[in-house]
Amino acid sequence: MSELSTKQSQIIEFIRDFIDEKDYPPSIRDIQFGCGISSTSVVDYNLRRLEEKGLLRRDREVSRGIELLEGRRRRGTVDIPVLGSIAAGQPIPVPTSDRWASDVEDTVTVTEEMVRGHENVFALRVKGTSMIEDLIDDGDIVFLEPATTAADGEKVAVWLQDRGEVTLKRLYREKDRIRLQPANSSMPPIYADPDNVSIQGRFISSIRPIG
Amino acid sequence: MSELSTKQSQIIEFIRDFIDEKDYPPSIRDIQFGCGISSTSVVDYNLRRLEEKGLLRRDREVSRGIELLEGRRRRGTVDIPVLGSIAAGQPIPVPTSDRWASDVEDTVTVTEEMVRGHENVFALRVKGTSMIEDLIDDGDIVFLEPATTAADGEKVAVWLQDRGEVTLKRLYREKDRIRLQPANSSMPPIYADPDNVSIQGRFISSIRPIG
DNA sequence: TCGCCTCGCGAACGGATGTTCTCTCTTAGT
DNA sequence: ACTAAGAGAGAACATCCGTTCGCGAGGCGA
Numbered sequence: 001m002s003e004l005s006t007k008q009s010q011i012i013e014f015i016r017d018f019i020d021e022k023d024y025p026p027s028i029r030d031i032q033f034g035c036g037i038s039s040t041s042v043v044d045y046n047l048r049r050l051e052e053k054g055l056l057r058r059d060r061e062v063s064r065g066i067e068l069l070e071g072r073r074r075r076g077t078v079d080i081p082v083l084g085s086i087a088a089g090q091p092i093p094v095p096t097s098d099r100w101a102s103d104v105e106d107t108v109t110v111t112e113e114m115v116r117g118h119e120n121v122f123a124l125r126v127k128g129t130s131m132i133e134d135l136i137d138d139g140d141i142v143f144l145e146p147a148t149t150a151a152d153g154e155k156v157a158v159w160l161q162d163r164g165e166v167t168l169k170r171l172y173r174e175k176d177r178i179r180l181q182p183a184n185s186s187m188p189p190i191y192a193d194p195d196n197v198s199i200q201g202r203f204i205s206s207i208r209p210i211g
Numbered sequence: 212m213s214e215l216s217t218k219q220s221q222i223i224e225f226i227r228d229f230i231d232e233k234d235y236p237p238s239i240r241d242i243q244f245g246c247g248i249s250s251t252s253v254v255d256y257n258l259r260r261l262e263e264k265g266l267l268r269r270d271r272e273v274s275r276g277i278e279l280l281e282g283r284r285r286r287g288t289v290d291i292p293v294l295g296s297i298a299a300g301q302p303i304p305v306p307t308s309d310r311w312a313s314d315v316e317d318t319v320t321v322t323e324e325m326v327r328g329h330e331n332v333f334a335l336r337v338k339g340t341s342m343i344e345d346l347i348d349d350g351d352i353v354f355l356e357p358a359t360t361a362a363d364g365e366k367v368a369v370w371l372q373d374r375g376e377v378t379l380k381r382l383y384r385e386k387d388r389i390r391l392q393p394a395n396s397s398m399p400p401i402y403a404d405p406d407n408v409s410i411q412g413r414f415i416s417s418i419r420p421i422g
Numbered sequence: 423t424c425g426c427c428t429c430g431c432g433a434a435c436g437g438a439t440g441t442t443c444t445c446t447c448t449t450a451g452t
Numbered sequence: 453a454c455t456a457a458g459a460g461a462g463a464a465c466a467t468c469c470g471t472t473c474g475c476g477a478g479g480c481g482a
Contacts, residue, residue, distance in 0.1 A: 005459085022270070023278040024236045027439055039461045044441070046459085059233070063274040063439050063468060067234040077288055077322060111288060111320050116421055135346045135419070205421050208346070210327055216429090238469055250431045255471070257429090274438060274469050 008046050010035050012055060015068060025066040078115060080143060082106040086124040086157060087167045108141060114205050118145040121204060124157065124168070131155070131168055134183035140208045142168060144201030155203035161196050168203070219257050221246050223266060226279055236277040289326060291354060293317040297335040297368060298378045319352060325416050329356040332415060335368065335379070342366070342379055345394035351419045353379060355412030366414035372407050379414070 014034045018026040026034065028043045037043055047066070050056050059065030108123055115121040126140045134155065136142060142157075150156045156171050158180060169180035169190065178197050180190040225245045229237040237245065239254045248254055258277070261267050270276030319334055326332040337351045345366065347353060353368075361367045367382050369391060380391035380401065389408050391401040 007459090022276075024270075024275050025234075027274070028441095029439065037460085039463090040440080041442080041462080042460050059235075061440065061467075063238070064235050065233075065440085109322050109324075111322060113320075113421065114418075132346075135343075135348055137346055205419065207325075207418060208416065210324065210416050218429090239471095240469065248430090250433090251470075252432080252472080253430055269470095272437075272470065276470085 005046075007035070007037070007042075008050055011043070011046055012050065012068070015056070015066060019068065025064045025068075027064050077109050078112055078121075079107045079109050080115065080121055080123045082108055082123045082125060082141065084124060085127050086142070087127050087130065087165065108207075110143075110207065114207065115143055115145075118143075118204055121145050122201065124166075126168065126206075130182040130184050130187055132184050134170075136168070136183070136206050137208060140206045142206040143204045145204055146200070147202040148199050150199055150202055157200040157203075159198045159200050160190075160192060161198070166200060171197075171199070216257075218246070218248070218253075219261055222254070222257055223261065223279070226267070226277060230279065236275045236279075238275050288320050289323055289332075290318045290320050291326065291332055291334045293319055293334045293336060293352065295335060296338050297353070298338050298341065298376060319418075321354075321418065325418065326354055326356075329354075329415055331357050333357070333412065335377075337379065337417075341393040341395050341398055343395050345381075347379070347394070347417050348419060351417045353417040354415045356415055357411070358413040359410050361410055361413055368411040368414075370409045370411050371401075371403060372409070377411060382408075382410070 011031055014031055015026060018030065018034065028040050028047070031037070031043045031047075032040055035043075047056070047058060051058050054069060056069055057067045059067075121143050122145075123141050123143050126136055126138060126142055129138050144157055147156065150171050152172050153170055155168065157166055157168050158171065159166050167180065167190075169182055172179040172181060174191075176194075178192050178194055180192060180197075182189065222242055225242055226237060229241065229245065239251050239258070242248070242254045242258075243251055246254075258267070258269060262269050265280060267280055268278045270278075332354050333356075334352050334354050337347055337349060337353055340349050355368055358367065361382050363383050364381055366379065368377055368379050369382065370377050378391065378401075380393055383390040383392060384405075385402075387405075389403050389405055391403060391408075393400065
């Protein structure tokens with residue numbers, strides 16, 4: 001029932017290739033000649049079957065009104081703004097709910113899986129190896145979601161007011177201070193007054209540029 | 212000269228939105244009504260200007276034969292076959308020059324930057340923490356390119372014939388043996404006879420699934 | 423003022439294109 | 453063998469749609 005005849009998979013294949021090459025869908029006669037079919041009605045017939053099977057969508061009465069549903073796989077990418085470098089001494093303007101402004105210096109494109117389920121994700125370039133034992137190296141790009149709170153032990157980007165810098169660390173609450181723990185046994189933790197620490201974002205994932 | 216008139220950027224905008232929504236380009240009359248223009252010839256006129264400026268490409272005499280050049284941003288993704296797990300005791304069929312066979316259990320989609328400049332890239336799931344100090348953790352997915360040789364110190368996937376297993380290590384040639392060095396100071400290196408080692412692939416990059 | 427160019431309007435032409443109708447041909451069920 | 457359904461061929465039709473042509477309104481330098 002949901003088997004595809006040779007002709008039908010050939011048509012699907014042809015449409016995919018056609019769009020790949022030309023960036024617009026083929027007309028029925030394009031398909032006809034491209035697949036060596038002898039009549040437009042045969043193409044129409046099979047297109048209807050394919051539509052019933054949910055493999056494509058057609059806009060009636062519209063030329064080239066064919067949309068491959070299954071081919072929607074690609075385009076599963078998101079552009080993430082790189083707001084700056086972390087632990088570089090610069091304050092980071094965390095994006096508000098509306099999309100980031102236009103002053104973004106750079107963006108990285110990643111597949112949606114890298115930030116799945118998170119909103120308003122932004123990215124920062126990591127300087128230094130303070131999180132090396134959490135497998136975050138110098139030069140990596142980390143993805144964060146805006147947050148103002150965090151559970152103990154979470155990796156967060158925090159703004160240290162007195163130092164005027166943003167850094168990525170694991171955050172632990174102690175009696176009357178906050179401990180920012182590097183993941184690098186050669187580096188001591190930073191202790192800070194709670195009033196001096198403001199959480200900017202929560203770690204989601206990271207990538208390492210090739211090379 | 213290369214400025215865009217209000218109408219022209221409006222048209223570009225409309226085309227982009229139209230394609231975004233319908234997945235096929237608008238006809239000239241779609242643009243006409245969508246932009247509140249009173250004549251098809253005006254659309255045609257501006258489309259020619261936009262084509263001259265290199266912002267789009269038109270296929271003459273073809274309905275909806277409009278292709279946005281600038282909108283090519285997305286689609287920069289590649290599907291990489293995940294051939295199995297590494298250090299899991301199973302031999303890995305390295306893909307030949309023709310595209311991998313159909314028995315691929317899984318694929319991951321990544322942006323082209325992750326494998327830039329490499330051919331026939333395949334992926335493996337990492338089991339264990341033997342490369343932890345090279346920032347490759349248990350559960351990571353590594354990307355490799357087929358290779359049969361490697362320079363000293365390179366991270367390679369090697370097939371150990373007597374153990375019947377594939378493992379990811381740094382490779383060093385010593386007098387009459389090969390040293391496979393884990394990046395984990397709690398693990399000893401593996402020494403093997405050169406005849407017993409066959410290199411399967413060279414490390415390119417890795418990603419870590421979210422969570 | 424006179425060309426010349428840019429930009430826009432409206433209409434008409436002809437090819438492109440989706441739809442539909444009528445016929446075959448084959449296959450499976452009875 | 454008869455019939456119904458699936459698949460296809462061929463042609464006709466009605467739009468859809470890109471192109472072109474004539475006309476006009478401004479702007480600009482000579």
